[in-house]
Amino acid sequence: MPLYAYRCDEDGPVDVLRPMGAATPTVPCPSCGADAARMITAPRLGGADRDRVAAIDRAEASRTEPAVVSAPPPRPARPSPRLDPRTAALPRP
Known part of the structure; x- marks a missing residue:
């Protein structure tokens, strides 16, 4: 839920949690x-976690300073299929 900021002329800032888009132009001051x-x-x-901040920073940097690469990334190694012991004696191509 977002935190909305309000300012009372007498008591200063007031923070209110409301559902997204449900903020009213004024709220009564709690004091x-x-x-x-x-x-x-x-x-x-x-206030976001480090992983989210790092992702935002990477996305922002890639917009103006894209990484230059000399070759495409290597293909990931495919794991060998697990052979069924019942077919282990069959000829393989």
């Missing part, structure tokens, strides 16, 4: 009861 207006703030991406 004084006056209307607190909604503020527009930057997304809080710093």
